[in-house]
Amino acid sequence: MTETSTISAAQTPDPGPGFQRKVLGLPQFTGGFVIALCAQVLGAIVYFIGLRPDPLKVALSRGGSVASTPSPAGGFTLLRTVPAARRAVLVVALSHAVMVGVMSMTPVHLTTHGATLSVVGLTISLHVAGMYALSPVFGWLADRLGRAATVLVDQALFAVALVLTWLGADHQGLVLAALILLGLGWSASTVSGSTMVTESVATHDRPGLQGTSDLTMNLCGAAGGALAGPVLALVGFSGLGLVALVLVAITTVTAMRSLRSGSDTPNPAEA
Structure with a gap:
């Protein structure tokens, strides 16, 4: 059992020190998830701050004769x-x-x-x-x-x-x-x-x-x-x-x- 474990360990490539391992203490290959998390947070901030005023309200205000309330027809009804x-x-x-x-x-x-x-x-x-x-x-x-x-x-x-x-x-x-x-x-x-x-x-x-x-x-x-x-x-x-x-x-x-x-x-x- 010991010999088999030693051989398996020797055949496993050393992932090497990475930023996520040395600084964040995370396993290998998790850096992409950290980047995605940061991007999602940044995107949420941009939407929260940048979409003011609401684009839909702007479009409705420019439509003039367009009704200002949603149609009772839902999305799937519109598809039909x-x-x-x-x-x-x-x-x-x-x-x-x-x-x-x-x-x-x-x-x-x-x-x-x-x-x-x-x-x-x-x-x-x-x-x-x-x-x-x-x-x-x-x-x-x-x-x-x-x-x-x-x-x-x-x-x-x-x-x-x-x-x-x-x-x-x-x-x-x-x-x-x-x-x-x-x-x-x-x-x-x-x-x-x-x-x-x-x-x-x-x-x-x-x-x-x-x-x-x-x-x-x-x-x-x-x-x-x-x-x-x-x-x-x-x-x-x-x-x-x-x-x-x-x-x-x-x-x-x-x-x-x-x-x-x-x-x-x-x-x-x-x-």
Whole structure:
């Protein structure tokens, strides 16, 4: 027993001294949670201080003829009765499911194919950078090209990323490129799709629809992450990319329908 323990200890790599171990007294790999906690607290402070006055109240005050009280119709009722709202929420939810499903399985795929922790960390870091760094650019594109047209751009980014996961699953460089494109596609989809959500209904109906959209988005993300594991086990990382392409195709058709219907423009009630 002693000899086995000694061998196991010798084979276990020494994590080395880290800031979280030396200064905070925390186990290895917990530094990311500390960073996330600090970011969440900072974000809460920014929302608490920066969102004054309430943007909804500002929008209502500028609407003039828009009712100042919420409609009795809830978010799910709006999804059933307003096609533009239904399409917008579908775009956001399916795009989120694609991103979460592929992203969550990437570390598993890389480590099982011999990638080091540094490679995994770099891949996910650049993916997250792609998710947020260019969001102002995609907001500008949504204003210039239109919301649905920008959704088509981000679905093209998704498609290229997923083709790279299909063809280059065994190449760490191609997986890295795929994850960057995946983050960029998610950013464009979330910015343009969220704008489609808010513009699909009158101002006083937006809070209910936005809450329903957020709920649907997160449920689809959770489902995408949960189902990605069994899919990875059955058909591998390349197969996971092909399965995700089906969702991209559905989102693309949805965006094209919005483009043809003219719901890509702001709600007339807000003019």
